Amino acid sequence: MSLYVTLTQKGKPREVPTLFRLHEKEASPQDYEAFLSQAESKRVPSFEIAFPSSPENEGSFLPFLEALSLHLASKDVSVGILLNDPDFLKRNLKAILSLGVTVPSFGKEEKRGRQKEEPPFEEAILEGAPPNGKPLLHRHESKGKSPRAFHPSMGAPSASLSFVAQDVPYPPLEESFHQRLLKLLNESGKSNAEVYRRGGISRQVFSNILSNPDVIPTKPTVLCLIIGLELSYREAVKLLETAGYALSRSIRSDAIVSKYLKREVFDLMAINVELDEYGCPPLGWHPRDN
Numbered sequence: 284m285s286l287y288v289t290l291t292q293k294g295k296p297r298e299v300p301t302l303f304r305l306h307e308k309e310a311s312p313q314d315y316e317a318f319l320s321q322a323e324s325k326r327v328p329s330f331e332i333a334f335p336s337s338p339e340n341e342g343s344f345l346p347f348l349e350a351l352s353l354h355l356a357s358k359d360v361s362v363g364i365l366l367n368d369p370d371f372l373k374r375n376l377k378a379i380l381s382l383g384v385t386v387p388s389f390g391k392e393e394k395r396g397r398q399k400e401e402p403p404f405e406e407a408i409l410e411g412a413p414p415n416g417k418p419l420l421h422r423h424e425s426k427g428k429s430p431r432a433f434h435p436s437m438g439a440p441s442a443s444l445s446f447v448a449q450d451v452p453y454p455p456l457e458e459s460f461h462q463r464l465l466k467l468l469n470e471s472g473k474s475n476a477e478v479y480r481r482g483g484i485s486r487q488v489f490s491n492i493l494s495n496p497d498v499i500p501t502k503p504t505v506l507c508l509i510i511g512l513e514l515s516y517r518e519a520v521k522l523l524e525t526a527g528y529a530l531s532r533s534i535r536s537d538a539i540v541s542k543y544l545k546r547e548v549f550d551l552m553a554i555n556v557e558l559d560e561y562g563c564p565p566l567g568w569h570p571r572d573n
Contacts, residue, residue, distance in 0.1 A: 287564065
Protein backbone atom coordinates (compact mmCIF):
# COMPACT_ATOMS: atom_id res chain seq x y z
CA MET A 284 0.00 0.00 0.00
CA SER A 285 1.27 3.47 -0.78
CA LEU A 286 0.23 7.02 -1.54
CA TYR A 287 2.82 9.06 -3.37
CA VAL A 288 3.34 12.16 -5.49
CA THR A 289 5.90 12.12 -8.29
CA LEU A 290 6.83 13.95 -11.48
CA THR A 291 6.29 12.63 -14.98
CA GLN A 292 9.45 12.44 -17.07
CA LYS A 293 9.44 12.66 -20.86
CA GLY A 294 10.68 9.50 -22.53
CA LYS A 295 10.41 7.48 -19.31
CA PRO A 296 7.46 5.09 -19.30
CA ARG A 297 5.69 4.38 -16.04
CA GLU A 298 5.42 0.80 -14.79
CA VAL A 299 1.99 1.50 -13.29
CA PRO A 300 -1.14 2.17 -15.38
CA THR A 301 -2.38 5.77 -15.39
CA LEU A 302 -6.08 5.03 -15.14
CA PHE A 303 -7.35 8.56 -14.68
CA ARG A 304 -6.44 12.00 -15.99
CA LEU A 305 -8.02 15.11 -14.53
CA HIS A 306 -8.80 17.71 -17.18
CA GLU A 307 -7.51 21.28 -17.11
CA LYS A 308 -10.23 22.48 -14.81
CA GLU A 309 -10.62 22.94 -11.09
CA ALA A 310 -10.48 19.46 -9.59
CA SER A 311 -12.87 18.52 -6.81
CA PRO A 312 -11.70 16.75 -3.63
CA GLN A 313 -14.58 14.33 -4.21
CA ASP A 314 -13.17 13.19 -7.56
CA TYR A 315 -11.13 10.48 -5.84
CA GLU A 316 -14.32 8.62 -4.87
CA ALA A 317 -15.16 7.94 -8.51
CA PHE A 318 -11.56 6.90 -9.22
CA LEU A 319 -11.42 4.44 -6.33
CA SER A 320 -14.80 2.91 -7.07
CA GLN A 321 -13.77 2.30 -10.70
CA ALA A 322 -10.41 0.86 -9.63
CA GLU A 323 -12.09 -1.47 -7.12
CA SER A 324 -14.58 -2.66 -9.73
CA LYS A 325 -11.66 -3.46 -12.06
CA ARG A 326 -9.70 -5.12 -9.22
CA VAL A 327 -6.70 -2.88 -9.84
CA PRO A 328 -4.24 -3.05 -6.88
CA SER A 329 -2.23 -0.02 -8.00
CA PHE A 330 -2.79 2.90 -10.34
CA GLU A 331 -1.84 6.52 -10.91
CA ILE A 332 -3.81 9.74 -11.38
CA ALA A 333 -2.49 12.47 -13.66
CA PHE A 334 -3.21 15.76 -11.90
CA PRO A 335 -3.02 18.98 -14.00
CA SER A 336 -0.30 21.17 -12.49
CA SER A 337 -1.88 24.46 -13.54
CA PRO A 338 -2.43 27.60 -11.43
CA GLU A 339 -6.20 27.02 -11.59
CA ASN A 340 -5.77 23.76 -9.65
CA GLU A 341 -3.36 25.09 -7.03
CA GLY A 342 -6.11 25.61 -4.47
CA SER A 343 -7.81 22.27 -5.01
CA PHE A 344 -4.70 20.05 -5.04
CA LEU A 345 -4.08 19.79 -1.28
CA PRO A 346 -7.77 19.25 -0.34
CA PHE A 347 -7.90 16.53 -3.01
CA LEU A 348 -4.73 14.91 -1.65
CA GLU A 349 -5.86 15.16 1.97
CA ALA A 350 -9.25 13.58 1.22
CA LEU A 351 -7.51 10.77 -0.66
CA SER A 352 -4.99 10.27 2.16
CA LEU A 353 -7.68 9.92 4.82
CA HIS A 354 -9.66 7.48 2.69
CA LEU A 355 -6.66 5.27 1.86
CA ALA A 356 -5.45 4.92 5.45
CA SER A 357 -7.53 1.75 5.81
CA LYS A 358 -7.13 0.48 2.22
CA ASP A 359 -4.53 -1.95 0.88
CA VAL A 360 -4.00 -0.22 -2.46
CA SER A 361 -1.22 1.80 -4.09
CA VAL A 362 -2.14 5.19 -5.59
CA GLY A 363 0.18 7.70 -7.21
CA ILE A 364 -0.41 11.34 -8.18
CA LEU A 365 1.50 12.39 -11.30
CA LEU A 366 2.49 16.05 -11.69
CA ASN A 367 4.11 17.59 -14.77
CA ASP A 368 5.43 20.82 -13.24
CA PRO A 369 8.45 20.71 -10.85
CA ASP A 370 7.66 24.21 -9.55
CA PHE A 371 4.13 23.11 -8.66
CA LEU A 372 5.63 20.28 -6.59
CA LYS A 373 8.17 22.58 -4.90
CA ARG A 374 5.53 25.08 -3.88
CA ASN A 375 3.40 22.38 -2.27
CA LEU A 376 6.17 20.06 -1.03
CA LYS A 377 6.03 21.07 2.64
CA ALA A 378 2.26 20.63 2.80
CA ILE A 379 2.44 17.29 0.96
CA LEU A 380 5.02 15.93 3.41
CA SER A 381 2.93 17.16 6.36
CA LEU A 382 0.17 14.81 5.17
CA GLY A 383 2.58 11.87 5.39
CA VAL A 384 2.50 11.37 1.63
CA THR A 385 5.63 9.86 0.03
CA VAL A 386 7.57 12.07 -2.40
CA PRO A 387 10.36 9.86 -3.82
CA SER A 388 12.10 12.72 -5.64
CA PHE A 389 12.46 14.54 -2.29
CA GLY A 390 14.85 11.82 -1.09
CA LYS A 391 17.09 11.79 -4.16
CA GLU A 392 19.42 14.57 -3.01
CA GLU A 393 19.63 13.12 0.49
CA LYS A 394 20.42 9.72 -0.99
CA ARG A 395 23.22 11.15 -3.13
CA GLY A 396 24.65 13.01 -0.15
CA ARG A 397 25.00 9.93 2.03
CA GLN A 398 25.53 7.34 -0.68
CA LYS A 399 28.73 5.34 -0.25
CA GLU A 400 30.46 3.19 -2.78
CA GLU A 401 28.47 -0.01 -2.98
CA PRO A 402 30.06 -3.45 -3.19
CA PRO A 403 29.67 -5.26 -6.50
CA PHE A 404 26.35 -6.98 -6.83
CA GLU A 405 27.23 -10.64 -7.21
CA GLU A 406 24.04 -11.76 -8.90
CA ALA A 407 23.64 -9.71 -12.05
CA ILE A 408 20.04 -8.62 -11.69
CA LEU A 409 20.93 -5.21 -13.03
CA GLU A 410 22.71 -5.46 -16.34
CA GLY A 411 23.82 -3.14 -19.12
CA ALA A 412 24.62 0.55 -19.07
CA PRO A 413 22.75 3.16 -21.09
CA PRO A 414 24.33 6.51 -22.09
CA ASN A 415 23.36 8.15 -18.80
CA GLY A 416 25.33 5.57 -16.84
CA LYS A 417 22.37 4.13 -14.96
CA PRO A 418 22.03 0.34 -14.99
CA LEU A 419 19.26 -1.25 -16.96
CA LEU A 420 17.32 -4.26 -15.80
CA HIS A 421 17.67 -7.31 -17.99
CA ARG A 422 14.40 -9.09 -18.66
CA HIS A 423 14.95 -12.85 -18.78
CA GLU A 424 12.69 -14.94 -20.96
CA SER A 425 11.44 -18.31 -19.87
CA LYS A 426 12.64 -21.14 -22.10
CA GLY A 427 10.33 -23.71 -20.59
CA LYS A 428 7.35 -25.11 -22.45
CA SER A 429 3.81 -24.80 -21.18
CA PRO A 430 2.33 -28.06 -19.95
CA ARG A 431 -0.27 -29.69 -22.20
CA ALA A 432 -3.78 -28.70 -21.25
CA PHE A 433 -6.60 -31.25 -21.12
CA HIS A 434 -8.74 -31.23 -24.25
CA PRO A 435 -11.91 -33.24 -24.97
CA SER A 436 -10.18 -34.87 -27.96
CA MET A 437 -7.72 -36.46 -25.54
CA GLY A 438 -10.52 -38.49 -23.97
CA ALA A 439 -11.78 -38.53 -20.43
CA PRO A 440 -9.58 -39.78 -17.56
CA SER A 441 -9.75 -43.53 -17.12
CA ALA A 442 -11.94 -45.05 -14.41
CA SER A 443 -8.92 -46.48 -12.65
CA LEU A 444 -7.26 -43.06 -12.56
CA SER A 445 -10.42 -41.48 -11.13
CA PHE A 446 -10.61 -44.20 -8.49
CA VAL A 447 -6.99 -43.69 -7.46
CA ALA A 448 -7.44 -39.92 -7.32
CA GLN A 449 -10.36 -40.33 -4.92
CA ASP A 450 -8.33 -42.52 -2.59
CA VAL A 451 -5.31 -40.21 -2.41
CA PRO A 452 -5.60 -37.84 0.59
CA TYR A 453 -5.01 -34.12 0.19
CA PRO A 454 -1.42 -33.14 0.95
CA PRO A 455 -1.07 -31.55 4.39
CA LEU A 456 -1.14 -27.75 4.38
CA GLU A 457 1.99 -25.95 5.49
CA GLU A 458 2.23 -22.91 7.73
CA SER A 459 -0.17 -20.14 6.70
CA PHE A 460 0.83 -16.55 6.03
CA HIS A 461 -0.85 -15.40 9.26
CA GLN A 462 0.91 -18.06 11.35
CA ARG A 463 4.26 -17.27 9.76
CA LEU A 464 3.85 -13.53 10.28
CA LEU A 465 2.96 -13.90 13.97
CA LYS A 466 5.95 -16.18 14.48
CA LEU A 467 8.32 -13.69 12.83
CA LEU A 468 6.86 -10.83 14.88
CA ASN A 469 7.54 -12.71 18.12
CA GLU A 470 11.04 -13.68 17.03
CA SER A 471 11.94 -10.15 15.99
CA GLY A 472 11.42 -8.67 19.44
CA LYS A 473 10.02 -5.53 17.82
CA SER A 474 6.80 -3.86 18.86
CA ASN A 475 3.92 -3.68 16.41
CA ALA A 476 4.37 0.09 16.11
CA GLU A 477 8.05 -0.32 15.23
CA VAL A 478 7.21 -2.74 12.43
CA TYR A 479 4.41 -0.82 10.75
CA ARG A 480 6.18 2.53 11.07
CA ARG A 481 9.47 1.25 9.68
CA GLY A 482 7.63 -0.51 6.85
CA GLY A 483 5.40 2.45 6.02
CA ILE A 484 2.14 0.63 6.73
CA SER A 485 -0.88 2.39 8.19
CA ARG A 486 -2.01 1.29 11.63
CA GLN A 487 -5.46 0.30 10.34
CA VAL A 488 -4.12 -1.98 7.60
CA PHE A 489 -1.59 -3.57 9.97
CA SER A 490 -4.27 -4.20 12.60
CA ASN A 491 -6.56 -5.75 9.98
CA ILE A 492 -3.80 -8.15 8.89
CA LEU A 493 -3.07 -9.29 12.46
CA SER A 494 -6.67 -9.65 13.57
CA ASN A 495 -7.93 -11.58 10.52
CA PRO A 496 -6.20 -14.93 9.87
CA ASP A 497 -7.82 -15.22 6.43
CA VAL A 498 -6.57 -11.86 5.14
CA ILE A 499 -3.81 -12.05 2.52
CA PRO A 500 -2.30 -8.59 1.94
CA THR A 501 -1.19 -7.35 -1.47
CA LYS A 502 2.37 -8.08 -2.51
CA PRO A 503 3.59 -4.48 -1.90
CA THR A 504 2.24 -4.66 1.65
CA VAL A 505 4.00 -7.98 2.28
CA LEU A 506 7.24 -6.33 1.08
CA CYS A 507 6.60 -3.47 3.52
CA LEU A 508 6.20 -6.02 6.33
CA ILE A 509 9.50 -7.61 5.32
CA ILE A 510 11.24 -4.22 5.51
CA GLY A 511 9.58 -3.43 8.84
CA LEU A 512 10.67 -6.78 10.30
CA GLU A 513 14.15 -6.47 8.70
CA LEU A 514 14.02 -10.06 7.49
CA SER A 515 16.88 -11.84 5.79
CA TYR A 516 16.44 -12.53 2.08
CA ARG A 517 15.74 -16.20 2.82
CA GLU A 518 13.04 -15.38 5.37
CA ALA A 519 11.59 -12.76 3.01
CA VAL A 520 11.19 -15.33 0.24
CA LYS A 521 9.51 -17.75 2.67
CA LEU A 522 7.02 -15.14 3.88
CA LEU A 523 6.15 -14.13 0.32
CA GLU A 524 5.65 -17.79 -0.57
CA THR A 525 3.12 -18.34 2.23
CA ALA A 526 1.09 -15.46 0.76
CA GLY A 527 1.32 -16.90 -2.76
CA TYR A 528 3.89 -14.39 -4.07
CA ALA A 529 7.48 -14.52 -5.28
CA LEU A 530 10.32 -12.17 -6.21
CA SER A 531 10.82 -12.38 -9.96
CA ARG A 532 14.04 -11.52 -11.76
CA SER A 533 11.90 -10.51 -14.76
CA ILE A 534 9.94 -7.80 -12.93
CA ARG A 535 11.74 -4.48 -12.58
CA SER A 536 10.41 -3.53 -9.14
CA ASP A 537 11.12 -7.03 -7.77
CA ALA A 538 14.71 -6.89 -9.00
CA ILE A 539 15.27 -3.55 -7.27
CA VAL A 540 13.75 -4.66 -3.96
CA SER A 541 15.67 -7.96 -4.12
CA LYS A 542 18.94 -6.08 -4.43
CA TYR A 543 18.31 -4.19 -1.17
CA LEU A 544 17.05 -7.26 0.69
CA LYS A 545 20.12 -9.28 -0.29
CA ARG A 546 22.33 -6.48 1.02
CA GLU A 547 20.16 -6.23 4.17
CA VAL A 548 19.51 -2.55 3.54
CA PHE A 549 16.08 -1.77 4.99
CA ASP A 550 15.98 1.91 4.07
CA LEU A 551 12.50 2.56 2.70
CA MET A 552 13.44 6.00 1.36
CA ALA A 553 16.46 4.67 -0.56
CA ILE A 554 14.38 1.84 -2.03
CA ASN A 555 11.60 4.23 -3.05
CA VAL A 556 14.01 6.66 -4.70
CA GLU A 557 15.37 3.90 -6.93
CA LEU A 558 11.90 2.52 -7.67
CA ASP A 559 10.76 5.98 -8.74
CA GLU A 560 13.80 6.44 -10.99
CA TYR A 561 12.65 3.39 -12.97
CA GLY A 562 8.99 4.42 -13.05
CA CYS A 563 7.88 1.87 -10.44
CA PRO A 564 5.44 2.68 -7.61
CA PRO A 565 7.14 3.22 -4.24
CA LEU A 566 6.43 1.08 -1.19
CA GLY A 567 4.53 2.23 1.87
CA TRP A 568 3.70 5.63 3.26
CA HIS A 569 3.31 7.27 6.67
CA PRO A 570 -0.21 8.60 7.30
CA ARG A 571 -0.48 11.10 10.12
CA ASP A 572 -2.29 8.76 12.52
CA ASN A 573 0.82 6.54 12.76
